[in-house]
Amino acid sequence: MLLIQNGRVLDPYTGTDAPGDVLIGEDGVIEALAPRLAAPAGCAVYDAAGLTVSPGFVDGHVHFRDPGQTAKEDVLTGAAAAAAGGYATVICMANTLPTCDTPEIIRYVADKAKDCPVQVLQAGAVTRGLKGQELTDFGALLDAGAPCLTDDGINLTSAGLCRAAMERAAALGALLSFHEEEPSLVPSPGVNFGSAAAEKFGVPGARACAESAMIARDIALALDTGARVLFQHVSSAQSVALIRAGKALGAQIYAEVTPHHLALTEEDVLDHGTLARMNPPLRQETDRQALIAGLCDGTIDMIVTDHAPHTAEEKAREFAKAPSGITGLETAFSVCCTYLVQTGRMTPMQLIEKMSMNPAKVYGLTGRAVRAGNYARLVLLDWTANKVYQSYRSKSSNTPFTGAALTGAPRAIVTGCRVTEA
Template structure:
């Protein structure tokens, strides 16, 4: 039994001070000045207590790429970021593209993770072929959704078959949008920075043209179609129109596309190399507007750790991707909420309620009696500097190193048990 005392929680859109009593992983009572001789007491000292954050897009790299990240290190990083439920991507080795591999991966996630880890299954065999996987079988084995993240599905017929299969089992199909014929070996957005640095660019059309195709297919298939890491103004407009037309589409945006643009890339620094790439300021403003008006449903980190030596290479040679799960809430609270762009309530809706609802996750969306005690405690009053020394992730590849932020995670609970506690008070 645990008693969290002196925690600020959101109650009817107001921050109020409350005590929370937890027993057997469930919130038993919320009130002022609770006492229990049987409980272990945790004094929140007025910090902000939220339901645990939810991320539908993470890369934990195991099996196959453990030198980048492991399930254990990735889940500890998630806990340090305040996340208690995530969905892990299938670009692993072996790829979870059949029932046996999905079953094994789910067991591995449960054994090695310190938070709740759901699992994506692959859309096509080994993420590369045109042969659609046994989506029905993988769904029965526990796959939460399906994607070929890291690779765009190049063939319309493959995508349509996968959509029909996903619709038949009522599971989301998430798309990494990238038409290979429009990439031209690009390594960053085709624009000012690529011209200045004389590096090959990737047109935004590689994303938006495939999205237009998929939205038409999704309407025909009746599937829940989810847009991963949306990044262009045109893509936001396409999703807005599709929603108006009744297509069952949801979309996510990553913190780096909300806070950075190609104008932040001043040198050949692969810490700024991600896929999709950082776009124009116009695109950045469009994804912020889309997140505010609900066209973009949720925030997802696309946490993508890499080995240190890999990201020390040039843009031409380094892999795409940055870490993000330990800095996501903190960056967005600091630069969107504290700056008055959005409210704390809206940020939490985009980081908890929306992903839980869209992906039918068994995760709490509010602090209330009877709810599962998946919780995160944040210090909203004091700032600190992002540094890699404190990362739980094996990946140190972040463009946000040195940024000052508020919202440090002080503690995280999963099923009522502390899985992360900040060592600096």
């Protein structure tokens, strides 16, 4: 048994924001929740004084590079990074090597993660080999445990194929998760088109309309088919406006945003170079403010990390040849607390909603409230800690947030009776 004492329960599912002890039984299920509980004989006790106790974070968009690129990350190191960041559940994208377009790879990831403190789910691909030509067997992938279907990183450029995918997903009740970029509008990835950083590094960059043009198309297709569609890592003000309009029209659409797009702009690429090269790129301050506004008003449903580890050697290449993406699991809460809560744009409860409750609901993950009868998947958070990240549990450290002065930090996650310190 485990008793979490002296904490403050902060739970958007129940609206609870009050001091409370949480007693967890031997089976990992929450037995009791009360302002004060005595520890039963032989029960382990965790002193959560100064911390909040909340539903563990859910990250709907990570890359663990397993199988195929485990020099960058693997399921075990990725899960360790997730635990350090306060995550109870993560969803790995399908661009593994080989592509996760068969049930065998989904089962491989599940088996490798079975003893991890973090629940690791593996998404299935929409098209075979991520080639955008032939749909995978959606039913087989879903039956194997895929929480969604995605060709993440690659846009479905064929409208006909995209509509066919939506029809099949709608018939199965499946969620489609789309990376939205029209390739012909991306002269080069990783940096905003026409920015000072693009000029400095000698590349054209990626136009914001590459994203919004595909979002507009797929809102129309979602309305036509009734499919549930998630727009990944939204980056532009125009995209936010289109998603807001699409929801008003009745489309079953959702959107995610990353901490780095909420905190940084194209100007930061000048300072951080390839450590701030990402796809979609950091855009202008007006875009950043629109993303925050969209998150606050519910247009954007959730915060995800798009955790994308790369080796130091890869990121040391010249800008045009370096891979896009940054690591994000370990820094996410601190960045969001600093740029959203400390600035007064969101309350702590609202941030927990965006990092935990909303993604869980979109992915159909149930039993996540801090409530008797639910299996414990909790995060313990310090909202006022001064935090500077210098080292990581991940195999990779490609992030512009190393050395930054941040506020707020995860202290531990609780999975059943198991406490994993951050």
